[in-house]
Amino acid sequence: MLLNTKDLLKIAEENNFTIGAFNVTELSNFKCVYETAQEIQAPVIIAVAENEFDFCGKEYFTYIRQQLIKSYVPFALHLDHAHTVEKCMEAIQAGFTSVMIDGSSLPYEQNVEITKKVTEFAHMVNVSVEGELGTIGNFGTSDEGVVNNNIIYTRVEDVVDFIDKTNCDSLAVAIGTSHGLYPKGKEPRLQIELLKEIKKVARVPLVLHGGSGNLDEELDKAARAGIRKINIASEYKAAISRSLNKQMNEHHEVKFALMMPQAIEEGKKVVRNRIRLFRSDGKASLYYE
Numbered sequence: 001m002l003l004n005t006k007d008l009l010k011i012a013e014e015n016n017f018t019i020g021a022f023n024v025t026e027l028s029n030f031k032c033v034y035e036t037a038q039e040i041q042a043p044v045i046i047a048v049a050e051n052e053f054d055f056c057g058k059e060y061f062t063y064i065r066q067q068l069i070k071s072y073v074p075f076a077l078h079l080d081h082a083h084t085v086e087k088c089m090e091a092i093q094a095g096f097t098s099v100m101i102d103g104s105s106l107p108y109e110q111n112v113e114i115t116k117k118v119t120e121f122a123h124m125v126n127v128s129v130e131g132e133l134g135t136i137g138n139f140g141t142s143d144e145g146v147v148n149n150n151i152i153y154t155r156v157e158d159v160v161d162f163i164d165k166t167n168c169d170s171l172a173v174a175i176g177t178s179h180g181l182y183p184k185g186k187e188p189r190l191q192i193e194l195l196k197e198i199k200k201v202a203r204v205p206l207v208l209h210g211g212s213g214n215l216d217e218e219l220d221k222a223a224r225a226g227i228r229k230i231n232i233a234s235e236y237k238a239a240i241s242r243s244l245n246k247q248m249n250e251h252h253e254v255k256f257a258l259m260m261p262q263a264i265e266e267g268k269k270v271v272r273n274r275i276r277l278f279r280s281d282g283k284a285s286l287y288y289e
């Protein structure tokens, strides 16, 4: 079943669990996330960043959509961190059911303006829109390839105004996470009290970016305090890459078809653990009640 993120996150909100959004760059990433979701019956968001979208090409998503539509487990197909209205339109034309327009680095009024523009046309075709307020840090291994670890925390006083003006369906907030993998010795501490204040006033589901490398305990706290979507990319991809590296070094193997199954298994362990931590395993049947 292929849904938009508004409908996917609504059930999560009602039943107090959190959905993992896993960034997918190519077929083995997709297989890893898709099969794990089936194995533990978890609703999942397949996320694709702008550069991943360009890398794959539009035709690739015809196949992805077919797989998602025929699945019993519910999915959404989501464009992650789009920076232009045009890119959102392109993804919608390619069959995405959800887009994120990231105007978080723009001045507030411009962020409102661009987000509103996207919701106006996306809602006409039942596509959900995620906005972002505040900016999260970046350790440089993200899909955007930007190194900037300045976190600008979301201001509670902007939240209601932003949601009212833009009509976005979910909101990414900055409470202390960063994109990419955290360097050794850097452990993020999330501002759970800030999150609780935001949750009190936000009428749409909240999203946490930069979930890779955070302590289980921190993500669990964020999920229980009301985050409904957590983005994971680097850590499961790192598990796949480490396995490929090991197979090449230790067994001098170079054939992808022989190496990938084992590498995917390593990625699945990470995806499975995150989904279980988010308490979305076994939740697929809720979408049929």
Ligand SMILES: [Zn+2]
Binding pocket: 081, 179, 209, 210, 231
């Ligand atoms: Zn992000």
